[in-house]
Amino acid sequence: MSKLGIFGGTFNPIHLGHLRAAEEVREKFNLDKIIFVPSANPPIKDKELADAKHRYKMVRLATFKNRSFAISDIEYKKKNKSYSVNTLKELHRVYPDTTFYFILGIDAFIDMPNWWHPDKLVKLTDFIVISRPSFKFADLASSPYLDADRNALKRLDSGKIESHKTRLRSGRDIIMLRLTPLEISATLIRKRVRQGKSIKYLLPEEVESYIISNKLYKEQ
16 A cells, blocks of 8 residues: 655745655655645635636646655645645545655644535545744644643654654544754745845756746745
8 A cells, every 4th residue: 555645735835844844754654655736626715825827837847856845736626616625536536555644834724614514634645744933843732633742742842752643633643743943934935035135055057047038936
């Protein structure tokens, strides 16, 4: 049975923080592939959200050199809103006999009660929750889907342990992982573009060139 990591998001734009996170998750848990799923029409839209075609092309440019990375158009090709629960159902159909690991940042997992049918989502897949700047693993204790070991969460935050695996109340696995900290964000990149500042070395060269040639993020 193959093991696939599912890394969804707006990727507005994709940057080295995303790519390094995906690579560390793949290596740590010996996953066969990481599948990037750019959302075309997220339920909550950022006013700075680039057109779906641009974000999809940037993810493709950023991932094509890595044989362990793949990109899915499962959300991009749909005109209606992108909901993770529907995406996971479709992926189960496309990839039978596969164990899925849904990769989320701490902030996204905490926010999951506000998602579309979250109670169904936590039954469809295992989760890998990754560290994020300005968020602590201890914050996960507030999640209604997790009976958290507060001591383990504190040890993660302090760096005494790198990962911790436990069960969700749904019976699925959840693994929490500390990543190499990279203080890069899509918000920072968009801000630097608007200010006319360099974004070199924050994202792949191909993506930087695409942003410049298509004049993305020039205006808020």
